Amino acid sequence: MGGKDRILAVKTLTIEGEGENPNLGQNITPDAPLTVWKVTEFKRVIDPPKSRMRATQVRTAQFPFALATVVNQNMALDGDVAWNVNLDGNSTRLSDRAAFDRRMELLHHPLTILRAALDPGAKLSNFRKDGDQELVDVTTAHGDSLTLALDAITRLPLSVSSMTDQPNLGDVAIKTSFSQYEDVNGMKLPMRFTTKIDKWVQSDIRVSKNTLNGDAADLAAPAALSASLPAPANPPVEVTVEQVAPGIWWLAGSGNHRSVVFAFADHLTLFELPESEARAKAVIEKTHSLAFGKPLTEVIVSHHHFDHSAGLRVAVSEGLTIITQSGNAAFFKDLAARKHTIVPDDLARNGGAPPIRIRTVDDQLVLKDEAMEVDLYHVKDNSHCDTLLMGWVPRDHILVQADLYDSGWLKYPWADNLKANVELRKLKVGKDVPIHGRIESYADVLKRMQEKQ
């Protein structure tokens, strides 16, 4: 790359370019390519001696999206302190886990990993060859472990990989590959970075300009931020209860993910265990408190998107049957079987996990006994997700839907799709009891969608 002295002499590196950020866990089916944010104005400034980094970029959604489709991001790291800066200039300190991930991101560059490897406090081990690659494990002076791969002929770094936890996927490898090296003031620097999480590309950046020792502005964490505590790993979750009809409760509270509980004659059924392991557990606890000793036995998972399937492993751990569209079954089996050793969840801690029980729905399924009827329908021709279920309670004319409509959206890309599916199933909807947003009459839903389509 230009030699040890050059590497150690670098004060700052500024990387500018553009590329893509695929949207993990938000594809139209579990096997479909990920939807993509296009990245422009990408700029990453790194101060290797001080372990500081600032990354700014603009991302534009390349898929139908109901919130802001252009997003400015400003992400920073100073040693162990990681934070984001919002558009108003306010900084929010992130959790220690997020700071770890950002520290790894800083080291997923040839310059920073080599500098870390050259530190007298670093340990290098397990030197090995694999085809035309030479690999070595690096434990940094800070104690972080990464693997560096070099091209055996050019001796240039080809990739850096490290392990982390992704809440849905568990233990995952993050690997950044480097290519298209250019010469910058006697140093070789890559013009292309591709980062994969597990098998999915997370970021693909094409560099237009590498600048060494340019003006890096101030990358230090503000004093007040350093003095503040990191965000908790599991922020507190509040779950509220609202009865919407006899034997039907809507669980809302903090955040914008809701669940619905249905009381059948001898058991309870949940619609959705979303957002996080913590929320899923809080929702189950609240459900147990609702109805008279009836056991909770099953949960309908509307679709596979990571925010909606976040409670899947909690459900498996609790022995609940998962009811979902057929297209999600194989993916859910995989999620339930994955290793979670880095940040163990309940299912991992339980060790001998119960086998996942899945009841699949192709086009429709009627759940019915003398106390309750809930009809489940596959949502047809939806551009957000092709493995999506909605629920219908004929007795009360209640529609339960996820990601078709939210009272708080900026616009309604799926207004026609919602109306078409309601008409297809000949539903005389009175009330929308949603997984996002608030409960509204269907007349109000139609009115708002018309105004902001």
Ligand SMILES: [Zn+2]
């Ligand atoms: Zn979704």
Ligand SMILES: [Zn+2]
């Ligand atoms: Zn959603």
